[in-house]
Amino acid sequence: MDVRVRSGGWSVGLDIGGSKVLGVALDPSGVVRHQVKAGTVRGLDGVVAGAVAAVEQLAGRAGVAVGDLVGVGLGLPGVVDVAAGTVEHAVNLGIDESVALAALVADRLGSVPVRLENDLNAAVVGAARFVEPHADGAQHDLAFLALGTGMAAGLLLDGRLRRGSQGAAGEIGHLTFVPDGLPCKCGQVGCLEQYASGSALDAAWPSRTGAPAPAEVFAAAAAGDPRAVELRDQFAAAVAAAVRVLVLTCDVRHVVVGGGVSAVGAPLLDAVRAVLDAAAGTSPFLASMRLAARVTLAPEGVPVGAVGAALVGRGEHDA
C-alpha cells in the first residue's frame, strides 16, 4: 500500500458512522472548505462504495483530481490496525471480520494514500484543532469524550494519539458507576455508559414530542419535572465521573465533550460543571485539579471526526 507522506495539497477525511457518513475537504493550509453528508450503507461493499463516492464528491467540489489529493483518512467505529490498514469488529457498519479497507478504497480511487483510524482517535485529533494552543508551547493534550450510542474517549497525549496496546485505550464507558446497576451489553452491570450516553436517556425517557430524548430531558428538568431532574442529575454525575477518570489518569488539559448528546449544549456543560464544582467544594485535592475548568463542548456544527480523519489522511499521525 502506498502511504508516502505527500504535502502541500488538499486532503479528505470521512467519519463513517453507523447511520451517516460525514466528510470534509481540507485545503492545503488545513482549513475546512467543503462538507458532505450521506447515509451509511452497511456491509463491506456499501462502506467502500460510500467512501469512494464521498471522496470523489469532495474532490470535485474542491476542483482537484482525486489522484492529486495528498491523502484520504477514514474514521471508523471499530478496531483499526493503522499500520496494516485493516478494521474489524465494526459492528455498526456490518463489518465483523478483519478487512483491508484502506487497500480496497485506495484501489478504487487510484493512487491516493488511504489511512484508517478509529473514529474516536480521529475525533480527538479533530477536536485538538479547535482548542486554544497552549501558551507554554506544549503539544496538545486532551481527551475527546463521546456521548452517543455508547460512551468512550479518544486520547491525544503530548500531541500523540494513545491508541493502546490492543486499540482499546479510552473505553471508559465500561467502568462500573453503579454497583448492582443496570445490565450492560458488555456482560457487566452498572457501566457508566448505561447512565451517560444517548442510548441511556432514550431508554429512560420515552420522547413526548419526537425531539431527541437528551434535549427533552434537559428542557423538562429546567421546567422542574422531577423525573427529568433526577435523570439529568444522574446523567451529569456519570459524565462528571468520566471526566474525573480521564483527568486523574492522564492529567489531560482539556476534556472535550462531543457525540450526539453534546447538542444539548450549555445546559449539559453547566450540569456537569456543577457536579465537579460540588465535589471540589469538599475536596482540596479535587479543587486543585480544576476539573470543571477543563471541560468544554465540541464546537457546534463542525464534524470534528471528519476533520481529524482528514488530518490523519495527510499523514500527521502516522504510527
Ligand SMILES: [Zn+2]
Ligand atoms: Zn459495559
